[in-house]
Amino acid sequence: MGLVVFSDLDGTLLDHHTYSWEEARPALEAMRAAGVPLVLCSSKTRAEMIPLHAELGLSAPIIVENGGGLFAPADNPLAKGDTWLPAGDGWRVHEIGLPIAEVRDRARDILQKLKLKGFGQMSDREVAKLTGLGKPQAARAREREFNEPILPPQDQAQGDELRAAADQAGLQVTRGGRFWHLLGGGDKGKAVRLLKVLYAKRDPELTTMGLGDAPNDRTMLEAVDRPVLVARPDGSHAALELEGLIREPLPGPAGFNQAVLAALGPGA
Numbered sequence: 001m002g003l004v005v006f007s008d009l010d011g012t013l014l015d016h017h018t019y020s021w022e023e024a025r026p027a028l029e030a031m032r033a034a035g036v037p038l039v040l041c042s043s044k045t046r047a048e049m050i051p052l053h054a055e056l057g058l059s060a061p062i063i064v065e066n067g068g069g070l071f072a073p074a075d076n077p078l079a080k081g082d083t084w085l086p087a088g089d090g091w092r093v094h095e096i097g098l099p100i101a102e103v104r105d106r107a108r109d110i111l112q113k114l115k116l117k118g119f120g121q122m123s124d125r126e127v128a129k130l131t132g133l134g135k136p137q138a139a140r141a142r143e144r145e146f147n148e149p150i151l152p153p154q155d156q157a158q159g160d161e162l163r164a165a166a167d168q169a170g171l172q173v174t175r176g177g178r179f180w181h182l183l184g185g186g187d188k189g190k191a192v193r194l195l196k197v198l199y200a201k202r203d204p205e206l207t208t209m210g211l212g213d214a215p216n217d218r219t220m221l222e223a224v225d226r227p228v229l230v231a232r233p234d235g236s237h238a239a240l241e242l243e244g245l246i247r248e249p250l251p252g253p254a255g256f257n258q259a260v261l262a263a264l265g266p267g268a
Contacts, residue, residue: 068146189219
């Protein structure tokens with residue numbers, strides 16, 4: 001029976017403050033030795049995730065922009081069929097959500113009315129200041145293809161108004177660690193389930209594990225057999241209640257490391 005691991009990035013595999021994955025190195029090396037695929041599943045863009053995919057030496061697909069789309073190396077056997085289209089630079093794409101131009105068009109009046117700002121209205125410098133990223137990394141974060149990160153609402157009332165207005169516009173709202181996100185039709189859980197079907201064709205006894213840290217990881221965690229919620233930097237956990245949810249006491253990549261090694265079992 002094989003294992004596939006799906007993982008969020010910021011605050012999970014990557015440290016919330018430094019964006020380092022170093023504390024997860026033992027688990028990553030154990031996964032590589034055992035042939036366990038790691039599917040990165042994030043609100044980040046393709047432009048941000050492909051360099052990390054290469055840095056980690058991965059070959060599995062990636063889930064970008066909260067499930068707006070799937071990208072896979074063109075030689076990956078999962079990326080076959082009419083639903084996978086050429087995406088350039090040796091990658092293929094399976095689109096799930098609305099394109100970013102449509103999302104921004106539907107969101108324009110909503111954001112203006114609520115005086116909220118999205119990445120499309122920000123400069124690289126502004127995004128860098130908000131995230132702690134360098135300007136080149138911030139520029140890649142602004143290369144959106146499917147969903148729009150926005151500044152968080154000021155209070156619950158404004159958040160409720162945002163959700164209602166987005167619903168009227170045919171958009172969904174999800175809440176990440178730093179930003180809220182507007183998207184049309186895609187979510188992490190839908191993308192995870194699609195990949196589970198493709199992996200299960202190769203291994204019917206497949207087991208899946210998912211790791212996240214924020215409310216926007218809910219659908220991903222709902223879609224896997226072994227959901228893990230790693231702690232936030234202060235040791236607390238996001239307010240999520242799911243059947244079978246494992247609350248990992250360590251934060252970020254340290255929590256990822258401990259949870260994955262536990263799943264791999266003795267000798268990992």
